[in-house]
Amino acid sequence: DDYDAARTARDWDDATWILTSSFIIFTMQSGFGMLESGCVSHKNEVNIMMKNVADVIFGGISYWMLGYGFSFGTDPGTNGFCGLGKFFLDPADDASMGTEYSRFVFQASFATTATTIVSGALAERVRFTSYLVFSFFNTFIYCFPAHWIWAESGWLRKLGVVDVAGDGPVHVVGGVSALIAAIMIKPRKGRFTSEDHHEMESPVGAILGLFILWWSWLAFNCGSTFGISGGKWKVASRAATNTLMAANSGGIVAFLSSYVVYRNFHVRYVINGVLGALVGITACCAVTSVKESLAIGGLAALFVLLADAAMIRLKIDDPVSAFAVHGVGGTWGLLATGLFAHKDTVARIFNDNNGLVAGGGFYLLGIQALAAGSIALWTASIVIVLYKIIDLTIGLRLSPSEEESGADFIEHNVNHRHLHTKRRKSTTVSTTPLTTAAATTTTTAALPPRTV
Amino acid sequence: DDYDAARTARDWDDATWILTSSFIIFTMQSGFGMLESGCVSHKNEVNIMMKNVADVIFGGISYWMLGYGFSFGTDPGTNGFCGLGKFFLDPADDASMGTEYSRFVFQASFATTATTIVSGALAERVRFTSYLVFSFFNTFIYCFPAHWIWAESGWLRKLGVVDVAGDGPVHVVGGVSALIAAIMIKPRKGRFTSEDHHEMESPVGAILGLFILWWSWLAFNCGSTFGISGGKWKVASRAATNTLMAANSGGIVAFLSSYVVYRNFHVRYVINGVLGALVGITACCAVTSVKESLAIGGLAALFVLLADAAMIRLKIDDPVSAFAVHGVGGTWGLLATGLFAHKDTVARIFNDNNGLVAGGGFYLLGIQALAAGSIALWTASIVIVLYKIIDLTIGLRLSPSEEESGADFIEHNVNHRHLHTKRRKSTTVSTTPLTTAAATTTTTAALPPRTV
Amino acid sequence: DDYDAARTARDWDDATWILTSSFIIFTMQSGFGMLESGCVSHKNEVNIMMKNVADVIFGGISYWMLGYGFSFGTDPGTNGFCGLGKFFLDPADDASMGTEYSRFVFQASFATTATTIVSGALAERVRFTSYLVFSFFNTFIYCFPAHWIWAESGWLRKLGVVDVAGDGPVHVVGGVSALIAAIMIKPRKGRFTSEDHHEMESPVGAILGLFILWWSWLAFNCGSTFGISGGKWKVASRAATNTLMAANSGGIVAFLSSYVVYRNFHVRYVINGVLGALVGITACCAVTSVKESLAIGGLAALFVLLADAAMIRLKIDDPVSAFAVHGVGGTWGLLATGLFAHKDTVARIFNDNNGLVAGGGFYLLGIQALAAGSIALWTASIVIVLYKIIDLTIGLRLSPSEEESGADFIEHNVNHRHLHTKRRKSTTVSTTPLTTAAATTTTTAALPPRTV
Structure with missing residues (x-):
């Protein structure tokens, strides 16, 4: 009975953490909206905000219908590839409803974020109805990798993959999807010509968006302990520190890089550097040291800035650098975990292996590379088919x-x-x-x- | 002694929830400010932000002086209509101060929100000094219905009314007040003529406002469990899920409606649809199922969009659709609770009756209709007198x-x-x-x- | 064992409060950014946002390297003036890491806020590279007063100083630094001449900034109980109420003052009045009564508005009134605590003495005055040297x-x-x-x- 009372108090303490984190994570939609609308020309700024609205609405409904079940269902038939059950989630049972509902809210905030990443790559030229269809179906690109990595029966989890806050299912999925989208839809009219007038037309809005994302990232990474009781509050506190310091390191790299290249401090460099570092630390924020976080964040910024320059040289038009930040940053985050992760001896929820630098050999690094590769491949395959169908039916691009x-x-x-x-x-x-x-x-x- | 220790821990767990929710609820003021300033012309955008500042300041002071006491006072003489005591709140007693202060902060966040709703209906033509007077006195329109519904001695509560997060005291009061205000102050110059140039001049700001309101609504509805201990965390989690899904349903209705009417996705439709659904789910967010929430949110959006079109046809000029969203949405929310509410068997704080659909017969529906009607009537009576006095003394409208x-x-x-x-x-x-x-x-x- | 279990639950309950507060406090950077970019001309609005980005990045890194250790280090050699140890913070020990990391996150959110205050005073004319250097070194102006006041070995703390949420280390440091900066860099071109065209060019953005600061101030002041267990939730609730009511009182003074002076409601008056009141209540928010908070907030607004007018008369160009709001408001806040503070009999963490009005005589008032004076003197001395060095090397001002x-x-x-x-x-x-x-x-x- 005493044990039961303590158990119950733990439940609501954890629920407080999960729900509060979820509420802050949802503000990421505001952040992406302001960032993206600030990055495009005025004549498309409302459109991209509306896409972020659509992401929550259409992505949210498909996640509730099927996505959550494919990720976290536990009915018979559930396997390494996907879960079954919990479709059209509506728990009536008084005992389990608290856990189920709070988990759904938390996971839905992640799922809709994954969708939002892509809206930037399609900016200024995608047909809105096509985007609505995409918002609805993108859930199904996200929910299977989420199962592989976070569900107990997921095949990558069984191998010991570590991805605390979703570099795989959120950022690699979003980034690779953005890359394919940008290639398939082709550059904006006049882009990469001498007549190119596209630029960031509301930099103040874009930086406000960066700020909103920055603070909500703290909840994103720390909330991923999915509770606060036991040792979880300790790794959540560590995740907060590492997230902050990685972003600072990425910011310094961005300021320096911009100065070296332009003798100037470009807004796009700083935004991409900080966001890239935040993505980079996402997978191992709770299981590495502060000094290693500084290295991870700084290198993330460097890789992201180089990737963004490469995209421009390759004439792939990604108006808000979605692939560079999320695709490259996310892949680096997964690999960096293979290098720098430490065994989770405190909360005992995240990680049983040391990374390469911590003396654990190549095992974890291999698993992390496998995760990055398989998720990228999965995403690319589905996205190509999905966009092709949309293009042949509704038409992907504006005239x-x-x-x-x-x-x-x-x-x-x-x-x-x-x-x-x-x-x-x-x-x-x-x-x-x-x-x-x-x-x-x-x-x-x-x-x-x-x-x- | 063991019981006391557990009791105390519960107190601070609940306080964490109440205070954190309150902090997020206050961000609604930013949301209303951005939404409203985005909806009006540039020459009035600062004015409406200043009105939102005034709402907190003048509404907050009158709520502290008298409003809180009329709602939650428990001194002798307290009756079904109003509370007495706790005026000019300043608890010095070490034992009770925690409960009293945290409740005041939470309730003040609600009270100032109710006032803010009206500022939109008066936009672009009200005299600012008149609005300051209104901000101060609006508290007294709000605080009595709050007593009826939430105080233990309130007459509607004794009848078994269910209004989890304030569709009656916040939204019906705000919406009806907005309707009367819009009728009394008359349309903006040139509005409803062929020369009408009024439109939403900062749609990006308005959508940012929608986003801020959306996320803070989660705290608004979930915080209304007024604690997290016991079974409260379960119904709070349910409230979060239902709030999200109702908004998604309302958003889908709005996107479809706009497409049917205009072959286009109008910002105003989407904002009104999502907000209408959020208002619609407010009264029964914690005591209904997800599928019923989808119905409630979708129908709320439909009713709100129809009401907004009717207002335009009737040439009642409500620049931000305050009556449609809050008045119609709030009334529907109260009635929907009479239809879809289930007995609260988990937290045992909200509801002893089943609604009509859940097999409880017409009793709850009748009480809910009585609540909506009496609050609307109360609001209309006071507002007409208040505005008439303001008009005859200071003057309601700009020249x-x-x-x-x-x-x-x-x-x-x-x-x-x-x-x-x-x-x-x-x-x-x-x-x-x-x-x-x-x-x-x-x-x-x-x-x-x-x-x- | 039972005691241990309860002890642990307290730890994570407190961590929930500290981390959640920190996350909200970090949004202050968005608030300062919007406020400051709204107050300057369009041609400098991006620059000032970038300065706020730099504050977090460069201020954050120097705080992690040395600042946190100078404030809260406890190694041998630690004395009344500064702490030693915990430099380049990276706790590996499983037992202590939770406490250390969560404290670092909380304190870092304070440290970077102190830096941000200065950016407004230098607006529209400082060289960006100079500002980056300043951002990095400003930490060292902040971290010693933070030790004096909050560390157990701090010399002011040993004397019994009361400064709940940092009027000394954050606001007096920031405000005095802003004053010196404004004097040394001289007015903007054309300012205080008949050709002066400088004005607040984005008032809507500035008011949004005010709102963001207002709500995050609640977390700033309430989070400063640094925990929620025991009696802390009670004083946190009191801090929330007092913070709200002081701001309301300051707002009323600002609205009235503006009307008396201009027959008009100036945005700058209202922003300065509300922010001044928030600064004014910061030092004693948790240890005074509501009625005294109203007096403190109202007087703070009055002093801040008079100081701002004096600055203009003295032709010291402080574009966002940083000295008036933070310097004057912060000094008043420290002194007001000497007048109005009550013994903390509930949480027993803040205050052992009554202030003058509460019958404690002049002792506390004397200590508070000593704190204000010594911090102002410390700040002025260091800032003069630091800016002189920057001016002679990089150059402080744009051509x-x-x-x-x-x-x-x-x-x-x-x-x-x-x-x-x-x-x-x-x-x-x-x-x-x-x-x-x-x-x-x-x-x-x-x-x-x-x-x-």
Whole structure:
């Protein structure tokens, strides 16, 4: 009876941690929204916010329907590849509902984040209805790797993989998906030409987005102890410190790199460096030392910045560097865990092996590489098929004239030229950029008047 | 002694939950501010942020003076209609101060939210000093229904009303107050004419506001278990899941509705649909199933969108759809609880009756309808008198020329024409919109120069 | 054994509180960023956000290297002036790591906040590389006063000083540093002349910043109980109430003052009044009554507004009122504690003496004055030397033509004239402000083309 009482108090202490973390993790959607809308031109800034709204809504519903069950179902038939059961989750049982609901909320915050990563790579040229379909189905790219790594029966988990807060299922999945998307949809009109005018048009918004992501990453990584009782509060505290210090290290690398290249401190460098370091520390935040975290974060920033430069040289147009930050950062994070992880002797939930540097030999590194490779391969295969089907049915990309007018106007009837249009009436000299004026006027005629 | 120790640990576990939730709930003010300033024209965007500041300050002080006592006082004389005591709250007693202070913080976060809802309906035309007076007195519209529903002696609570997180005292009060306000103050100049240029001028800000509200709503609904110990963590987890899924359902309805009506995805539809669903699930978030939450959220979005269209047809000018979202959504939330609520067998704090669908007959539905009706009637009566008095003394509305110049300039000396004014000097052709130039110039002369 | 189990549960309950508070405190960086970027002209808005990024990164790394050890080290040699040990913090010991890591995260969130305060005073004219150096070294201005006040061996703590959430180490340090910085770097070009065009160019962003700071201040003050177990949850709840009510009182004073002076509600008055009150209540939030908090907050706002007016009269250019809010507010906060503090009979962690008004005589007031004076003197001495060295080596200030072009363009290659430049091509009349056109064109030629 005494044991039962203590057990119960532990339950609610853990639930407090899990729910509070989840609430903060959901603010990542605001962060991605501001970051991405800040990185694109004004004529597409509303569109990309709407995509982030759609990610939560359509990704959330498919995750509830099937995704959660494929990841964490435990019905007969559950195997190393996927779970079964808990579909259309609706636990009525008073005893188990607390655990089930709180786990669902936490996992849903992860699942919708994975989807959001891709929206940046498709920015300024994807058809919105296509994106809605993608939001719904992306869950199924995410939920199987999540099973492999986090479910007790997952094949990678059984091999001893370590991925504390999801470099595999969240970042490698999101990043590789972004790469394939960027290649398939082709660059924005005029991008990589001498006429290229694409740039980050709201840097203040983008940095606000960076900040929101930064703080919510603390909850993302620390919440991944999935409880606070026992020794979990200790590794959660370690995860917080390591996350902070890795980001600082990545930030220093970014500031220095930008200065070396440009004699200047570019916003994009700093954003990518800090985010890359945060992604890099995600897999082993709770099971490594502070000094190793500094190395992991600094190297993550370096790899991410190099990858971003390579993407530009290869003329793959990824407007918010989604592949560099999440794909490269996530892969490095998984491998770095193979190098720097220590046995988890405190909470005993994460890791039974030492990494290479800690004297554990090549075993863990091999498993981590296997995880990165298999998840990347899985993602690429599904995404190619999914996007091909979307392209052949709905059509993946806006028409050139629609792209010229901007998705805000085409998809959401938001007319940023509003003030200029009114102003034009009161002057004899047009002050509207010539490039968009014609397209805007034409398209307006084809649409019903806005009533609200 | 052992019992005492456990009792004490429960107290601080509950306090952690209550305080953390309160801190997140206060971020709703940021959400409403960004949403509302995004929905209005640039010349009124600062004014509406300042109103949200005023809501916390003036609403907070009157709630502390009298509101909290009328809601939760327990001195002799306390009755079904109102509490007495705890006015000018300042508990010095070491034993009770923890409970009293933490409850005050939580309730104050609710009270100031109720006030904020109204600011949108009055946007772009209310006199700021009138609004300050309203902020102060709105507390007294809120605090009595809060007593009826949440205090142990409240008449609706004694009848068995269920309103987990305040669809009655927060949303019906706020929404009905917004409706009366919008009718009494009349439409903005030019609104509902062919010359109408009012539109959402900062949609990115408005969607950021939606996001902030969305995540803080999780704390709003889950924090309303008012503790985490015992079975409360289970119903809090359920409340989180239901809140998320209802919002997703409402979002899907909004995306589809907008597409059906416009072949387009309007920002206003999506914002109203998601917020409407969040309001709709507020009353029974902790005591219904996930599938029923999906129904509640989807129907809430539908009702809210229809109500918003009706308001436009009736030419009642509610710039941010405050009545549709909060008034209609809140009423539906109370009624939906009468339909879908289940007995609370886990935490045993919310509900002793089953709703109609769960086989409990019409009793609960009747009580819920009584709550909605009596709160709406109470609110309407007081608001009409309050606004009439304000109108006859200070004056409710800006003069036509003040409205033309914009409240930012008139009330806060913020001149958005700044850049255009400077630019005009360097050109021979005026690029300033003709409509505001004259008014601005005139009014500038009448004001002291800005020194800071 | 039973005692051990309870002891452990306390540990993780406290860790939950400390970590959650820290996560929210870090959002203050977003608040300062938005507030400051809103207060300056558009051509410097990105620059000031980047400074806030740099504060976390460079301030965080120096705090980890040496700052934390100087504040909280306990190795032999530790004395009243500074701690020794815990440098390059990396606790490997399973038993102590939880406490050490969680304390580091909490303290790091404080340390980086202290640095951020100064960025506003240097706005629109400081060289970015100089600021990076300052960010790194500012930690050493902060960490010694933090030892004096919070470490068990600190000389002020031994005398009985009371500073719950850091009016001394955070606000007096930040504010005095801002004052010296503003005096040494001299006013912005054209400031305090008839040609002065400096004003708050994004008031909506500034108010969003105020909101973010306001809510995170709750975690700042309440988290400073540094735990929730025992009686700590009671004083944390009291701290939350007092923080809210002091801010409300300060807000009312600000609204009234602005109306008396301008017949208008100035954004800067309201921001400074609310923030000043929040600073004012910081030192004694947990150990005073609500009514006294109202007095402290209201007087804080008054002193801050008067100090800000005095700074303008003295022609000391502090663009975001950093000295007035933090320096004056922080000093008042320390003194107010000497007046209004009560013995902490509940948590028994903060205060053994009554203040003057509570009948404790002049002892506590004397100690508080000593704390304010010694911290101000310490800060001023170090800052003068540090800035003089930076000025003589890197150079503190941008050149006049760089300042004219704006730091966004000079330091970060962000060209806000982008749209105007394009527009110019399509018209025969220039619409670009003459003041910046020449400088921009000249400087563009000297820089490498932007590739991303």
